[in-house]
Amino acid sequence: MSTIEDEGDDAGPTDHGLTPGRAATINDIARIAGVSKKTVSRVINQSPFVKADTREKVEAVIAELGFSPDPQARGLAFRRSFLIGMIYDNPSPNYVVNMQQGILDAVRGSGLELVVHPCDRTSDDFMANVRGFAVRQKLFGAVLPPSVSEDERVTGMLTEVGCPYVRIASVSLDAPERMVVTNDSRGAAEAARHLVGLGHKRIAMITGPDLFRSTHERGEGFRSGLAEAGITLEDAMVVRGAYTFDSGVAAARELLSRKTRPTAIFAGNDEMAIGVYQAARDAGLDVPFDLSIVGFDDAPMSSRIWPTLTTVKLPIRDMGRMAAEKLLARSRGLDPAKLEQPEVIPTLIARDSSAPPRR
Template identity: 50%
Template structure:
């Protein structure tokens, strides 16, 4: 049968035309359009064939009215690391690319006393199906409660579990940082510097706990002069590197809470003529593109942020992603892994 591009009388085809051609109800056509799992393959195939023959295009406004939501999922963030936000977006877009959904990105100010009011206004105006909360705002229980109150599905992203499994995607930052620092200790490093993440970030706290746990296991401590503040930005790495490497007895290794700060420390080392890794080992966190765009290539912890974005979409809107998109709640902890490159070696006295 030749494909039609119009309904009866030459008008634009409607959902009723599809239902009549496929021999099913209008409700069944709607279920196929919205990718319901509760259909036989025979019925789904008949409806999809009718849609193709008629050239039927679902009306997004009508669908939004029926759902009382727009076909949007929102990403809310207040994160100083643009690469983290970008990689998470890529993961979400990977998951929704074959759906009718669109991603709406909204930066917010976690320090504002109007945060909850601003987010409420945004969600009420945009009417997304769901919202994804990146750290550190994902750690705000009031934001999660607000989504619940508005009937907006939500997923919180964290470096440790923040909610029940159906509302949370998390990683194992504490555990993997401890493993990375144990590796430095095993190479012979004893004077190890640390560049912290920003205050108020659960990720920063988890990474610091892992660092200190590994030192404690080896009977070591972190001297105050080797504990440098940071905020996940390159400039903070420069400042930390200047402070740590100007000391009369500098560290032989430095763990940085993200790659941007590690790149800053590495730049300072180059400027001072300190050879990496022969005289100084450096480890970062994230495995961002920065890690391989500098020399030497950075040993780092790979945070699976892109995969976390895809998984967040899968648990947030599985009914919009088609059959087979649903994932088990038990799969919502995505482990980070250590990636060994060229920025780590034994300390000078062991070479």
């Protein structure tokens, strides 16, 4: 790969001659480093078309002067912003925060910033809202977690306005370079096998919102895991939740009021699973000996409550990082389609909330 020759090689990061108290500009960096303003811009934006020694010289000046480029000014200069948007409609705060942390892990040191945009897919102005955000911010790219990632209207609109995106979803919905696939059904099947292995037969499930593809994938995976042992999940043992704590409480109360109550409940995410704890306590049941509980996601709270929650670990933070790295690959002159495609495999984390049923 060819690199760009630069027009100066003697200037260094000493004797900068700046007025005390005045913040350095990109012109100062160029003058002191003995290169062009365009070369400084290339270094800031991590262009691969700069010689290593030139890059080191410019970065030394930037570090000495404490220079920090203004994302808005850079956006005006390049007719786009240096912002990655995370566009989400997810009721689980733990999921959202972990996803943000993963994206930040990827963009740290890149000159890019993260801006989050919550939305409501059920609202009449959903598409206008998301389009306005993408156009107004001139996004460098967008990370789309579920369930926004599953909406073809969104990806079509982003393509139309020239905004690259990466989807995170339980199944593949797009080209590999635009996908992080989480294989939710495999994790739910593991949850079923775990409960069956403990000796449970009266098993119930609390599902997520119908709008989420993960709801269906986790439900189908759980049923498949039970079927391997010849167990059919009865319709009366399935209650819909909303991926929230309160919906988990309400759904569990409904299940535990059945004439023949379940000995185990699988909840579609950890928020709802923790709600099941509340309903079990209200009913005077001991977890796990009267009622085993299994969640999904492995949110931080799952290892901090008592008894600790058995759950399916989905590496949410890593998923956010993977998605952002695919966006960053383009800015570094790499072809995302040729990058190694890491596979996300959910794994069961057995803790104290599951045990064999009482005899």
